[in-house]
Amino acid sequence: MEFKTLAHTHIDELLSVFNYSFSDYVVPFHLTKEVLIAKIEEQKLDMNISVGAFEEGKLVGFIIQSQKNENAESIVYNGGTGVIPESRGKGLVRKMYDFIIPVLKERNATSLLLEVIEGNHTAIRAYENLGFTIVRRLLCFKGNINHREGNTEVTIRELKNFPWNILRSFWDIEPSWQGSVYVLEPMPADYVALGAYIGDQMVGYMVYGPTVRKIYQIAVDKNYRNRGVGTRLFNAVLQRNGGEAVIVNNVDDSSEETGKFLSERIGLNNWLSQFEMKRTL
Template sequence: MEFKTLSHITIDELLSVFNHSFSDYVVPFHLTKEVLISKIAAEKLDMSLSAGAFEEGKLVGFILQSEKIENGEKIIYNGGTGVVPENRGKGLVRKMYDFIIPILKERNANTLLLEVIEGNQPAIRAYENLGFCIVRRLLCFNGNIKHGEENAGILIKDLKDFQWNILRSFWDIEPSWQGSVFVLEPMPENYITLGAYDGEQLAGYIVYGSAAKKIYQFAVDKNYRNRGIGTMLFNAIREKNNGQTIALNNVDDSSENTSKFLSEKIGLNNWLSQFEMKRSI
Protein backbone atom coordinates (compact mmCIF):
# COMPACT_ATOMS: atom_id res chain seq x y z
CA MET A 1 0.00 0.00 0.00
CA GLU A 2 1.32 3.43 -0.97
CA PHE A 3 0.20 6.81 0.38
CA LYS A 4 0.36 9.98 -1.69
CA THR A 5 -1.48 13.25 -2.12
CA LEU A 6 -4.20 13.40 -4.78
CA SER A 7 -2.39 16.08 -6.80
CA HIS A 8 -2.24 13.91 -9.91
CA ILE A 9 -5.52 12.01 -9.60
CA THR A 10 -8.08 12.41 -12.40
CA ILE A 11 -11.62 13.49 -11.60
CA ASP A 12 -12.95 10.29 -13.21
CA GLU A 13 -10.82 8.05 -10.98
CA LEU A 14 -11.78 10.01 -7.87
CA LEU A 15 -15.46 9.88 -8.84
CA SER A 16 -15.38 6.11 -9.29
CA VAL A 17 -13.70 5.49 -5.92
CA PHE A 18 -15.87 8.09 -4.16
CA ASN A 19 -19.11 6.46 -5.32
CA HIS A 20 -17.84 2.94 -4.60
CA SER A 21 -16.79 4.00 -1.08
CA PHE A 22 -20.18 5.54 -0.27
CA SER A 23 -22.35 2.89 -1.97
CA ASP A 24 -23.01 1.15 1.38
CA TYR A 25 -22.71 4.23 3.62
CA VAL A 26 -25.10 5.00 6.50
CA VAL A 27 -26.81 7.33 4.01
CA PRO A 28 -25.88 5.86 0.60
CA PHE A 29 -25.40 8.41 -2.15
CA HIS A 30 -24.04 8.67 -5.66
CA LEU A 31 -22.44 11.74 -7.19
CA THR A 32 -22.34 12.68 -10.84
CA LYS A 33 -19.12 14.04 -12.28
CA GLU A 34 -20.64 17.52 -12.40
CA VAL A 35 -21.71 17.39 -8.74
CA LEU A 36 -18.25 16.20 -7.62
CA ILE A 37 -16.59 19.00 -9.59
CA SER A 38 -19.04 21.44 -8.00
CA LYS A 39 -18.32 20.05 -4.51
CA ILE A 40 -14.57 20.42 -4.98
CA ALA A 41 -14.99 24.02 -6.18
CA ALA A 42 -17.63 25.01 -3.60
CA GLU A 43 -15.76 23.59 -0.59
CA LYS A 44 -12.40 24.74 -2.01
CA LEU A 45 -10.96 21.24 -1.67
CA ASP A 46 -7.23 21.14 -2.40
CA MET A 47 -5.89 17.92 -3.90
CA SER A 48 -2.35 18.77 -2.76
CA LEU A 49 -3.60 18.64 0.85
CA SER A 50 -5.73 15.54 0.26
CA ALA A 51 -4.47 12.04 0.99
CA GLY A 52 -4.88 8.86 -1.02
CA ALA A 53 -4.22 5.18 -0.36
CA PHE A 54 -3.05 3.34 -3.47
CA GLU A 55 -2.88 -0.41 -3.98
CA GLU A 56 -0.79 -1.43 -6.99
CA GLY A 57 -1.18 2.12 -8.30
CA LYS A 58 -4.95 2.12 -7.94
CA LEU A 59 -6.75 4.53 -5.59
CA VAL A 60 -8.64 2.62 -2.86
CA GLY A 61 -9.08 5.29 -0.17
CA PHE A 62 -9.03 9.08 0.19
CA ILE A 63 -9.32 12.04 2.54
CA LEU A 64 -10.41 15.21 0.69
CA GLN A 65 -9.27 18.38 2.44
CA SER A 66 -9.32 22.16 2.32
CA GLU A 67 -7.50 24.85 4.26
CA LYS A 68 -8.49 28.22 5.70
CA ILE A 69 -7.06 30.73 8.15
CA GLU A 70 -9.49 32.12 10.71
CA ASN A 71 -8.63 34.23 13.74
CA GLY A 72 -4.97 33.38 13.24
CA GLU A 73 -5.71 29.64 13.21
CA LYS A 74 -4.97 27.49 10.14
CA ILE A 75 -7.79 24.94 9.89
CA ILE A 76 -7.80 21.83 7.68
CA TYR A 77 -11.31 20.67 6.80
CA ASN A 78 -12.10 17.08 5.85
CA GLY A 79 -14.65 17.29 3.04
CA GLY A 80 -15.00 13.53 2.68
CA THR A 81 -13.26 10.33 3.73
CA GLY A 82 -13.81 7.06 1.92
CA VAL A 83 -12.35 3.57 1.62
CA VAL A 84 -13.65 1.04 -0.89
CA PRO A 85 -15.37 -1.92 0.85
CA GLU A 86 -12.71 -4.42 -0.25
CA ASN A 87 -9.97 -2.53 1.61
CA ARG A 88 -11.67 -1.78 4.91
CA GLY A 89 -10.41 -3.11 8.21
CA LYS A 90 -6.79 -2.30 7.33
CA GLY A 91 -6.54 0.98 9.25
CA LEU A 92 -6.26 3.01 6.06
CA VAL A 93 -7.87 6.17 7.49
CA ARG A 94 -5.32 6.28 10.31
CA LYS A 95 -2.50 5.54 7.85
CA MET A 96 -3.68 8.33 5.51
CA TYR A 97 -3.72 10.76 8.43
CA ASP A 98 -0.27 9.53 9.51
CA PHE A 99 0.93 10.33 5.99
CA ILE A 100 -0.73 13.74 5.56
CA ILE A 101 -0.30 15.27 9.04
CA PRO A 102 3.47 15.88 8.65
CA ILE A 103 2.71 17.71 5.38
CA LEU A 104 0.08 19.81 7.18
CA LYS A 105 2.52 20.55 10.01
CA GLU A 106 4.99 21.88 7.45
CA ARG A 107 2.24 24.33 6.43
CA ASN A 108 1.82 25.36 10.08
CA ALA A 109 -1.71 23.99 10.26
CA ASN A 110 -3.23 24.02 13.75
CA THR A 111 -6.55 22.19 13.63
CA LEU A 112 -8.29 19.31 11.86
CA LEU A 113 -12.05 19.66 11.37
CA LEU A 114 -14.67 17.22 10.07
CA GLU A 115 -18.33 16.22 10.24
CA VAL A 116 -19.67 12.73 10.87
CA ILE A 117 -23.24 11.43 10.84
CA GLU A 118 -24.60 11.07 14.37
CA GLY A 119 -25.63 7.42 13.93
CA ASN A 120 -22.33 6.32 12.39
CA GLN A 121 -20.83 4.94 15.61
CA PRO A 122 -17.91 3.07 13.98
CA ALA A 123 -16.74 6.28 12.30
CA ILE A 124 -17.21 8.34 15.49
CA ARG A 125 -15.17 5.84 17.50
CA ALA A 126 -12.49 5.73 14.81
CA TYR A 127 -12.16 9.52 14.81
CA GLU A 128 -12.13 9.64 18.62
CA ASN A 129 -9.30 7.09 18.55
CA LEU A 130 -7.48 9.47 16.21
CA GLY A 131 -7.79 12.24 18.79
CA PHE A 132 -10.89 14.03 17.50
CA CYS A 133 -13.48 15.41 19.95
CA ILE A 134 -17.12 16.32 19.32
CA VAL A 135 -17.55 20.11 19.52
CA ARG A 136 -21.16 20.59 18.43
CA ARG A 137 -24.20 18.89 16.95
CA LEU A 138 -25.44 20.00 13.54
CA LEU A 139 -28.95 19.52 12.12
CA CYS A 140 -29.61 18.86 8.42
CA PHE A 141 -32.97 19.85 6.91
CA ASN A 142 -34.66 19.18 3.59
CA GLY A 143 -38.09 19.43 1.98
CA ASN A 144 -40.30 21.81 0.05
CA ILE A 145 -40.63 25.36 1.32
CA LYS A 146 -44.10 26.06 2.70
CA HIS A 147 -45.44 29.42 1.52
CA GLY A 148 -45.89 31.75 4.47
CA GLU A 149 -47.55 35.07 5.20
CA GLU A 150 -45.92 38.15 3.65
CA ASN A 151 -45.01 41.41 5.38
CA ALA A 152 -46.17 44.24 3.13
CA GLY A 153 -43.62 46.67 4.56
CA ILE A 154 -40.61 44.57 3.54
CA LEU A 155 -39.06 44.44 0.07
CA ILE A 156 -36.95 41.51 -1.15
CA LYS A 157 -34.13 42.52 -3.51
CA ASP A 158 -30.91 41.05 -4.88
CA LEU A 159 -28.00 41.47 -2.49
CA LYS A 160 -25.15 42.75 -4.62
CA ASP A 161 -22.25 42.10 -2.26
CA PHE A 162 -21.42 40.63 1.12
CA GLN A 163 -20.91 43.28 3.79
CA TRP A 164 -19.80 40.74 6.37
CA ASN A 165 -19.52 43.19 9.23
CA ILE A 166 -23.29 43.79 8.89
CA LEU A 167 -24.30 40.22 8.06
CA ARG A 168 -22.31 38.72 10.93
CA SER A 169 -24.17 40.98 13.36
CA PHE A 170 -27.38 39.07 12.42
CA TRP A 171 -25.96 35.68 13.39
CA ASP A 172 -26.94 33.63 16.42
CA ILE A 173 -24.73 30.72 15.36
CA GLU A 174 -21.52 30.26 13.38
CA PRO A 175 -22.03 28.56 10.00
CA SER A 176 -20.31 25.25 9.38
CA TRP A 177 -17.58 24.95 6.74
CA GLN A 178 -19.91 24.61 3.74
CA GLY A 179 -21.69 27.85 4.59
CA SER A 180 -18.68 29.71 5.96
CA VAL A 181 -17.49 33.13 4.86
CA PHE A 182 -14.36 31.46 3.49
CA VAL A 183 -16.40 29.27 1.14
CA LEU A 184 -18.91 31.93 0.06
CA GLU A 185 -16.41 34.73 -0.52
CA PRO A 186 -16.00 35.96 -3.17
CA MET A 187 -19.65 35.67 -4.12
CA PRO A 188 -19.96 33.18 -7.00
CA GLU A 189 -22.35 34.04 -9.78
CA ASN A 190 -24.26 30.79 -9.36
CA TYR A 191 -25.55 31.78 -5.89
CA ILE A 192 -28.89 33.54 -5.51
CA THR A 193 -28.36 36.06 -2.72
CA LEU A 194 -31.34 38.09 -1.54
CA GLY A 195 -31.76 40.83 1.04
CA ALA A 196 -34.90 41.84 2.93
CA TYR A 197 -35.16 45.61 3.21
CA ASP A 198 -37.19 47.91 5.41
CA GLY A 199 -36.80 51.03 3.30
CA GLU A 200 -33.02 51.32 2.89
CA GLN A 201 -32.32 49.21 5.98
CA LEU A 202 -31.12 45.63 5.42
CA ALA A 203 -33.11 43.47 7.85
CA GLY A 204 -32.21 39.95 6.70
CA TYR A 205 -30.61 37.91 3.93
CA ILE A 206 -30.44 34.45 2.39
CA VAL A 207 -27.85 32.68 0.19
CA TYR A 208 -29.05 29.85 -2.08
CA GLY A 209 -27.08 27.66 -4.48
CA SER A 210 -29.38 26.74 -7.34
CA ALA A 211 -27.07 23.99 -8.69
CA ALA A 212 -26.94 22.10 -5.39
CA LYS A 213 -30.42 23.31 -4.32
CA LYS A 214 -28.98 24.28 -0.93
CA ILE A 215 -29.48 27.21 1.41
CA TYR A 216 -25.98 28.12 2.62
CA GLN A 217 -26.83 30.97 4.97
CA PHE A 218 -29.81 32.93 6.21
CA ALA A 219 -30.19 35.35 9.08
CA VAL A 220 -32.43 38.16 10.28
CA ASP A 221 -31.36 41.28 12.18
CA LYS A 222 -32.14 40.74 15.87
CA ASN A 223 -34.16 43.98 15.84
CA TYR A 224 -36.42 42.64 13.08
CA ARG A 225 -37.22 39.17 14.40
CA ASN A 226 -40.81 37.81 14.42
CA ARG A 227 -41.99 40.11 11.64
CA GLY A 228 -42.17 37.49 8.89
CA ILE A 229 -38.87 38.51 7.29
CA GLY A 230 -37.34 35.03 7.36
CA THR A 231 -40.57 33.66 5.90
CA MET A 232 -40.44 36.18 3.05
CA LEU A 233 -36.85 35.28 2.21
CA PHE A 234 -37.77 31.60 1.96
CA ASN A 235 -40.91 32.49 -0.03
CA ALA A 236 -38.66 34.26 -2.54
CA ILE A 237 -36.40 31.21 -2.88
CA ARG A 238 -39.48 29.00 -3.28
CA GLU A 239 -40.60 31.20 -6.17
CA LYS A 240 -37.17 31.25 -7.81
CA ASN A 241 -36.69 27.47 -7.68
CA ASN A 242 -40.30 26.69 -8.66
CA GLY A 243 -41.05 24.91 -5.40
CA GLN A 244 -38.37 22.26 -5.77
CA THR A 245 -37.00 20.39 -2.76
CA ILE A 246 -34.19 22.23 -1.02
CA ALA A 247 -31.61 21.32 1.60
CA LEU A 248 -30.17 23.32 4.47
CA ASN A 249 -27.33 21.50 6.19
CA ASN A 250 -25.45 21.78 9.46
CA VAL A 251 -27.54 24.14 11.57
CA ASP A 252 -26.04 24.37 15.05
CA ASP A 253 -28.59 22.70 17.34
CA SER A 254 -27.84 25.23 20.10
CA SER A 255 -30.14 27.63 18.25
CA GLU A 256 -33.56 26.21 19.11
CA ASN A 257 -35.27 29.21 17.51
CA THR A 258 -33.66 28.46 14.14
CA SER A 259 -34.56 24.77 14.11
CA LYS A 260 -38.11 25.54 15.26
CA PHE A 261 -38.48 28.19 12.53
CA LEU A 262 -37.27 25.82 9.82
CA SER A 263 -39.54 23.00 10.97
CA GLU A 264 -42.72 24.86 11.88
CA LYS A 265 -42.70 27.97 9.68
CA ILE A 266 -40.84 26.77 6.59
CA GLY A 267 -42.00 23.15 6.68
CA LEU A 268 -38.59 21.49 6.39
CA ASN A 269 -37.73 18.12 7.88
CA ASN A 270 -34.74 17.55 10.18
CA TRP A 271 -33.89 14.28 8.44
CA LEU A 272 -30.30 13.88 9.64
CA SER A 273 -27.94 15.12 12.35
CA GLN A 274 -24.15 15.29 12.37
CA PHE A 275 -21.38 15.94 14.85
CA GLU A 276 -18.68 18.44 14.12
CA MET A 277 -15.37 17.06 15.41
CA LYS A 278 -11.99 18.73 15.90
CA ARG A 279 -8.46 17.87 16.94
CA SER A 280 -5.24 19.81 17.24
CA ILE A 281 -2.33 18.94 14.99
Protein backbone atom coordinates in the same frame (compact mmCIF):
# COMPACT_ATOMS: atom_id res chain seq x y z
CA MET B 1 0.21 0.09 -0.01
CA GLU B 2 1.41 3.56 -1.03
CA PHE B 3 0.24 6.90 0.36
CA LYS B 4 0.54 10.18 -1.51
CA THR B 5 -1.37 13.37 -2.18
CA LEU B 6 -4.10 13.46 -4.81
CA ALA B 7 -2.37 16.22 -6.77
CA HIS B 8 -1.87 13.94 -9.78
CA THR B 9 -4.97 11.76 -9.44
CA HIS B 10 -7.45 12.06 -12.31
CA ILE B 11 -10.93 13.26 -11.39
CA ASP B 12 -12.49 10.18 -13.01
CA GLU B 13 -10.55 7.83 -10.72
CA LEU B 14 -11.45 9.87 -7.66
CA LEU B 15 -15.13 9.90 -8.70
CA SER B 16 -15.22 6.13 -9.17
CA VAL B 17 -13.65 5.43 -5.77
CA PHE B 18 -15.75 8.13 -4.09
CA ASN B 19 -19.01 6.61 -5.31
CA TYR B 20 -17.94 3.03 -4.56
CA SER B 21 -16.82 4.00 -1.06
CA PHE B 22 -20.18 5.63 -0.27
CA SER B 23 -22.39 3.04 -1.99
CA ASP B 24 -23.04 1.28 1.35
CA TYR B 25 -22.77 4.37 3.56
CA VAL B 26 -25.24 5.14 6.37
CA VAL B 27 -26.87 7.48 3.83
CA PRO B 28 -25.83 6.10 0.42
CA PHE B 29 -25.31 8.66 -2.32
CA HIS B 30 -23.87 8.90 -5.79
CA LEU B 31 -22.16 11.91 -7.35
CA THR B 32 -21.89 12.79 -11.01
CA LYS B 33 -18.60 14.09 -12.32
CA GLU B 34 -20.08 17.58 -12.58
CA VAL B 35 -21.28 17.52 -8.96
CA LEU B 36 -17.90 16.31 -7.68
CA ILE B 37 -16.10 19.04 -9.62
CA ALA B 38 -18.55 21.60 -8.20
CA LYS B 39 -18.01 20.24 -4.67
CA ILE B 40 -14.23 20.59 -5.04
CA GLU B 41 -14.54 24.13 -6.36
CA GLU B 42 -17.22 25.35 -3.95
CA GLN B 43 -15.63 23.91 -0.80
CA LYS B 44 -12.17 24.98 -2.04
CA LEU B 45 -10.82 21.46 -1.66
CA ASP B 46 -7.10 21.28 -2.39
CA MET B 47 -5.70 18.10 -3.91
CA ASN B 48 -2.20 19.09 -2.76
CA ILE B 49 -3.24 18.54 0.87
CA SER B 50 -5.64 15.69 0.12
CA VAL B 51 -4.33 12.16 0.47
CA GLY B 52 -4.95 8.83 -1.20
CA ALA B 53 -4.15 5.21 -0.40
CA PHE B 54 -2.99 3.31 -3.48
CA GLU B 55 -2.77 -0.44 -3.86
CA GLU B 56 -0.83 -1.65 -6.91
CA GLY B 57 -1.16 1.85 -8.31
CA LYS B 58 -4.94 2.01 -7.92
CA LEU B 59 -6.72 4.40 -5.57
CA VAL B 60 -8.57 2.52 -2.80
CA GLY B 61 -9.06 5.26 -0.19
CA PHE B 62 -8.95 9.04 0.12
CA ILE B 63 -9.30 12.07 2.36
CA ILE B 64 -10.08 15.30 0.47
CA GLN B 65 -9.32 18.51 2.34
CA SER B 66 -9.25 22.29 2.36
CA GLN B 67 -7.38 24.79 4.52
CA LYS B 68 -8.30 28.25 5.75
CA ASN B 69 -6.50 30.75 7.94
CA GLU B 70 -8.79 32.69 10.27
CA ASN B 71 -8.47 34.38 13.65
CA ALA B 72 -4.88 33.19 14.17
CA GLU B 73 -5.98 29.62 13.49
CA SER B 74 -5.24 27.50 10.42
CA ILE B 75 -7.99 24.91 10.03
CA VAL B 76 -7.91 21.92 7.69
CA TYR B 77 -11.37 20.68 6.77
CA ASN B 78 -12.07 17.09 5.76
CA GLY B 79 -14.57 17.32 2.90
CA GLY B 80 -14.87 13.56 2.53
CA THR B 81 -13.21 10.32 3.62
CA GLY B 82 -13.77 7.05 1.81
CA VAL B 83 -12.32 3.57 1.59
CA ILE B 84 -13.61 0.93 -0.84
CA PRO B 85 -15.19 -2.11 0.87
CA GLU B 86 -12.41 -4.54 -0.08
CA SER B 87 -9.76 -2.38 1.59
CA ARG B 88 -11.47 -1.73 4.91
CA GLY B 89 -10.19 -3.12 8.18
CA LYS B 90 -6.58 -2.22 7.34
CA GLY B 91 -6.43 1.04 9.28
CA LEU B 92 -6.16 3.09 6.10
CA VAL B 93 -7.81 6.23 7.52
CA ARG B 94 -5.26 6.38 10.33
CA LYS B 95 -2.42 5.66 7.87
CA MET B 96 -3.61 8.40 5.52
CA TYR B 97 -3.68 10.87 8.40
CA ASP B 98 -0.24 9.68 9.52
CA PHE B 99 1.01 10.50 6.03
CA ILE B 100 -0.67 13.87 5.57
CA ILE B 101 -0.38 15.42 9.06
CA PRO B 102 3.36 16.20 8.69
CA VAL B 103 2.53 17.91 5.38
CA LEU B 104 -0.18 19.94 7.10
CA LYS B 105 2.14 20.92 9.94
CA GLU B 106 4.63 22.21 7.38
CA ARG B 107 1.81 24.44 6.16
CA ASN B 108 1.32 25.66 9.76
CA ALA B 109 -2.05 23.96 10.20
CA THR B 110 -3.26 24.13 13.80
CA SER B 111 -6.38 21.96 13.76
CA LEU B 112 -8.41 19.41 11.81
CA LEU B 113 -12.18 19.65 11.31
CA LEU B 114 -14.78 17.24 9.94
CA GLU B 115 -18.45 16.25 10.08
CA VAL B 116 -19.83 12.77 10.68
CA ILE B 117 -23.42 11.51 10.68
CA GLU B 118 -24.73 11.11 14.21
CA GLY B 119 -25.73 7.46 13.74
CA ASN B 120 -22.42 6.40 12.19
CA HIS B 121 -21.03 5.00 15.44
CA THR B 122 -18.15 3.16 13.76
CA ALA B 123 -16.84 6.35 12.16
CA ILE B 124 -17.33 8.39 15.34
CA ARG B 125 -15.30 5.89 17.38
CA ALA B 126 -12.62 5.78 14.69
CA TYR B 127 -12.25 9.56 14.69
CA GLU B 128 -12.25 9.68 18.50
CA ASN B 129 -9.40 7.15 18.43
CA LEU B 130 -7.58 9.53 16.10
CA GLY B 131 -7.87 12.33 18.65
CA PHE B 132 -11.00 14.10 17.39
CA THR B 133 -13.66 15.32 19.84
CA ILE B 134 -17.24 16.36 19.20
CA VAL B 135 -17.61 20.14 19.36
CA ARG B 136 -21.23 20.59 18.31
CA ARG B 137 -24.31 18.91 16.83
CA LEU B 138 -25.58 20.07 13.46
CA LEU B 139 -29.13 19.59 12.15
CA CYS B 140 -29.93 19.01 8.48
CA PHE B 141 -33.32 20.01 7.08
CA LYS B 142 -35.04 19.39 3.75
CA GLY B 143 -38.50 19.61 2.23
CA ASN B 144 -40.91 21.81 0.37
CA ILE B 145 -41.33 25.37 1.56
CA ASN B 146 -44.73 26.29 3.00
CA HIS B 147 -46.17 29.22 1.07
CA ARG B 148 -46.64 32.11 3.47
CA GLU B 149 -46.71 35.76 2.50
CA GLY B 150 -44.77 37.06 5.47
CA ASN B 151 -44.36 40.73 6.26
CA THR B 152 -45.40 42.75 3.19
CA GLU B 153 -43.36 45.71 4.46
CA VAL B 154 -40.27 43.61 3.70
CA THR B 155 -38.88 43.83 0.17
CA ILE B 156 -36.41 41.32 -1.25
CA ARG B 157 -33.52 42.39 -3.48
CA GLU B 158 -30.60 40.49 -4.94
CA LEU B 159 -27.30 41.38 -3.29
CA LYS B 160 -24.31 42.29 -5.43
CA ASN B 161 -22.04 43.39 -2.61
CA PHE B 162 -21.53 41.57 0.68
CA PRO B 163 -20.94 43.78 3.74
CA TRP B 164 -19.88 40.85 5.90
CA ASN B 165 -19.43 43.07 8.96
CA ILE B 166 -23.18 43.81 8.82
CA LEU B 167 -24.21 40.30 7.83
CA ARG B 168 -22.14 38.77 10.64
CA SER B 169 -23.92 41.01 13.15
CA PHE B 170 -27.12 39.07 12.37
CA TRP B 171 -25.55 35.73 13.39
CA ASP B 172 -26.17 33.83 16.60
CA ILE B 173 -23.90 30.97 15.58
CA GLU B 174 -20.90 30.43 13.32
CA PRO B 175 -21.81 28.67 10.05
CA SER B 176 -20.26 25.30 9.36
CA TRP B 177 -17.53 25.00 6.73
CA GLN B 178 -19.83 24.75 3.70
CA GLY B 179 -21.57 27.98 4.64
CA SER B 180 -18.51 29.82 5.93
CA VAL B 181 -17.38 33.20 4.63
CA TYR B 182 -14.17 31.51 3.48
CA VAL B 183 -16.15 29.28 1.11
CA LEU B 184 -18.63 31.99 0.05
CA GLU B 185 -16.07 34.72 -0.64
CA PRO B 186 -15.96 35.28 -3.54
CA MET B 187 -19.54 34.15 -4.04
CA PRO B 188 -19.81 31.28 -6.56
CA ALA B 189 -21.29 32.56 -9.82
CA ASP B 190 -24.35 30.29 -9.71
CA TYR B 191 -25.36 31.24 -6.14
CA VAL B 192 -28.11 33.77 -5.44
CA ALA B 193 -27.82 36.15 -2.50
CA LEU B 194 -31.01 37.83 -1.35
CA GLY B 195 -31.31 40.77 1.02
CA ALA B 196 -34.44 41.57 3.04
CA TYR B 197 -35.12 45.29 3.51
CA ILE B 198 -37.54 47.45 5.41
CA GLY B 199 -37.19 50.76 3.64
CA ASP B 200 -33.49 51.14 2.97
CA GLN B 201 -32.38 49.10 5.99
CA MET B 202 -31.21 45.54 5.49
CA VAL B 203 -32.83 43.36 8.13
CA GLY B 204 -31.94 39.88 6.88
CA TYR B 205 -30.35 37.91 4.06
CA MET B 206 -30.04 34.48 2.49
CA VAL B 207 -27.48 32.71 0.28
CA TYR B 208 -29.03 30.09 -1.99
CA GLY B 209 -27.55 27.63 -4.51
CA PRO B 210 -30.24 27.01 -7.16
CA THR B 211 -28.41 24.11 -8.84
CA VAL B 212 -28.41 21.94 -5.72
CA ARG B 213 -31.38 23.80 -4.14
CA LYS B 214 -29.37 24.36 -0.98
CA ILE B 215 -29.53 27.32 1.41
CA TYR B 216 -26.04 28.04 2.73
CA GLN B 217 -26.77 30.96 5.03
CA ILE B 218 -29.86 32.69 6.39
CA ALA B 219 -29.90 35.25 9.17
CA VAL B 220 -32.18 38.02 10.43
CA ASP B 221 -31.25 41.11 12.41
CA LYS B 222 -31.93 40.35 16.08
CA ASN B 223 -34.11 43.48 16.32
CA TYR B 224 -36.41 42.31 13.51
CA ARG B 225 -37.05 38.66 14.34
CA ASN B 226 -40.55 37.18 14.54
CA ARG B 227 -41.72 39.85 12.10
CA GLY B 228 -41.97 37.75 8.94
CA VAL B 229 -38.53 38.59 7.53
CA GLY B 230 -37.27 35.01 7.25
CA THR B 231 -40.61 33.92 5.83
CA ARG B 232 -40.29 36.52 3.07
CA LEU B 233 -36.81 35.24 2.21
CA PHE B 234 -38.03 31.65 1.93
CA ASN B 235 -41.04 32.79 -0.09
CA ALA B 236 -38.64 34.48 -2.53
CA VAL B 237 -36.81 31.16 -2.99
CA LEU B 238 -40.12 29.36 -3.45
CA GLN B 239 -41.04 31.75 -6.24
CA ARG B 240 -37.69 31.22 -7.93
CA ASN B 241 -37.42 27.44 -7.71
CA GLY B 242 -40.90 26.43 -8.84
CA GLY B 243 -41.79 24.71 -5.60
CA GLU B 244 -38.85 22.26 -5.59
CA ALA B 245 -37.68 20.89 -2.25
CA VAL B 246 -34.78 22.72 -0.60
CA ILE B 247 -31.99 21.74 1.78
CA VAL B 248 -30.65 23.62 4.80
CA ASN B 249 -27.67 21.76 6.23
CA ASN B 250 -25.71 22.05 9.45
CA VAL B 251 -27.86 24.26 11.63
CA ASP B 252 -26.25 24.39 15.08
CA ASP B 253 -28.71 22.68 17.41
CA SER B 254 -27.95 25.26 20.10
CA SER B 255 -30.00 27.68 17.98
CA GLU B 256 -33.40 26.35 19.02
CA GLU B 257 -35.12 29.38 17.50
CA THR B 258 -33.75 28.58 14.04
CA GLY B 259 -34.63 24.89 14.19
CA LYS B 260 -38.18 25.68 15.33
CA PHE B 261 -38.59 28.28 12.57
CA LEU B 262 -37.43 25.88 9.83
CA SER B 263 -39.64 23.01 10.98
CA GLU B 264 -42.78 24.74 12.24
CA ARG B 265 -42.92 27.85 10.10
CA ILE B 266 -41.22 26.83 6.85
CA GLY B 267 -42.28 23.18 6.95
CA LEU B 268 -38.89 21.51 6.54
CA ASN B 269 -38.01 18.16 8.08
CA ASN B 270 -34.97 17.58 10.30
CA TRP B 271 -34.12 14.35 8.48
CA LEU B 272 -30.49 13.98 9.57
CA SER B 273 -28.08 15.19 12.23
CA GLN B 274 -24.29 15.37 12.22
CA PHE B 275 -21.53 15.94 14.70
CA GLU B 276 -18.80 18.45 13.97
CA MET B 277 -15.54 17.01 15.27
CA LYS B 278 -12.21 18.74 15.79
CA ARG B 279 -8.63 17.82 16.60
CA THR B 280 -5.73 20.07 17.55
CA LEU B 281 -2.41 19.46 15.77
